[in-house]
Every structure is written in C-alpha cells, then in structure tokens.
Amino acid sequence: MKKGYVQVYTGDGKGKTTAAFGLALRAVCAGYKVYIGQFLKGMNYSELKAPEYLPNLEIEQYGEAHFVHNDPTEKDIQRANEGLDKIEKIIMSGDYDVVIMEEVNVALLYGLFDIERILHIIKNKPDTVELILTGRYANKKIIEAADLVTEMKMIKHYFNDGVQARRGIES
Numbered sequence: 001m002k003k004g005y006v007q008v009y010t011g012d013g014k015g016k017t018t019a020a021f022g023l024a025l026r027a028v029c030a031g032y033k034v035y036i037g038q039f040l041k042g043m044n045y046s047e048l049k050a051p052e053y054l055p056n057l058e059i060e061q062y063g064e065a066h067f068v069h070n071d072p073t074e075k076d077i078q079r080a081n082e083g084l085d086k087i088e089k090i091i092m093s094g095d096y097d098v099v100i101m102e103e104v105n106v107a108l109l110y111g112l113f114d115i116e117r118i119l120h121i122i123k124n125k126p127d128t129v130e131l132i133l134t135g136r137y138a139n140k141k142i143i144e145a146a147d148l149v150t151e152m153k154m155i156k157h158y159f160n161d162g163v164q165a166r167r168g169i170e171s
Contacts, residue, residue: 001097001130002128003127003128004126005130005148006125006131006145006148007130007133007146007147007148007150008105008132008133008134008142008146008150009132009134009135009150009152010105010134010136010138010149010152011150011151011152011154012136012152012154013151013152013154013155013157014152014157015152016134016135019134019150020102021036021047023100023132024036024050024100025054027098027130028054028056031056032097032098033056033097034054034056034097034099034100035058035059035098035100036057036058036059036099036102037059037060037061037062037087037090038059038062038102038103039062039063039102039104039106039107039135040062040063040068040103040112041102043065043066045171046168046171047059048061058096062080062083062084062086063079063083068110072110072111077112080107080112080113087099088117091125092125094128097129097130098132099130099132100133101118101131101132103134103135104118104133104134105133105134105136105137105138105139106135106136107135108135109135109136109137109139118133119145122145122146133146
C-alpha cells in the first residue's frame, strides 16, 4: 500500500464493526497484514475465530468481560490504556498494513484515555498504514483529523422490538 488513510465509522446505526471487519477481510484477501484491537470488549464474540481462517489477521481485546456504562472501573481504564500502548506500538512499527481501533470512539467518550493520544497517533502514523477508528460518538477532533468519515444512521432496528444480539450476526 503506497498511502494509508484514516477512516472513521461512527453513528448510532448498526454496522460500524461489520464495516471494519469487511474491510479487514478484503485487505487480508489482497495480501495485507491486519491488526484489530477491540477496546471495551472482553466477551467471546464470533469474530474472534477469524484468525483461524485468515492467517494475516490478528485480533486482541482490551476490555473486561462486561459492558462499560458511563462509570468505568479502574480495571477498565487500565486495560484500555495497556491496549492503547500496545496498538500505538503496532501502528508505529509499520508491520501491519491495516490497523483497526474498534470502539475507540466510545472509549474516548468514557474518558478511558485522552484524545490527544489518539490525535498524536493519527498525525504520526506511518504513511503506509491504513487506520480505522470505530464507535459511536466520534469526537469532532477525530472527525477533522480523518480522511474518510462514514456515519451509520439507525432508521429501524429489531433490537427495539426486543430481539437480543444473535450469534454470528451481532455477536
């Protein structure tokens, strides 16, 4: 890849993670090496099996086995910062062609780390690394720093009718 850009997938609609994983699949199939760091996630999602099928894909979770709602614990903050330290090294190494910072926007919203660190990563990443940031509530500074921003807007969702996350579709 000659030039890597910064993409943001945000909004209240379903599909941000799905879009990022679709891009990861496309990149791996084109011969690129992909790393996905999942902030706020420590649960067993179906996509964690993807590296078994896609050898140039690596996924790590930087969260606990619970959802963070407004009041993160010290452990949530610690795990997020350890993950941010790791993913920053991975990005700056240039060893991966595509790096996805999944749910980083929500981690910022909950104050798990400072936005200036993310802006520093965006500004200083190697030119050859494509960087994708996902999650609702993307900060305006992140949107301004990005090259591409896609907003997923919820029009209708069966969750509102009581349908829980389904294995292989939402989890």
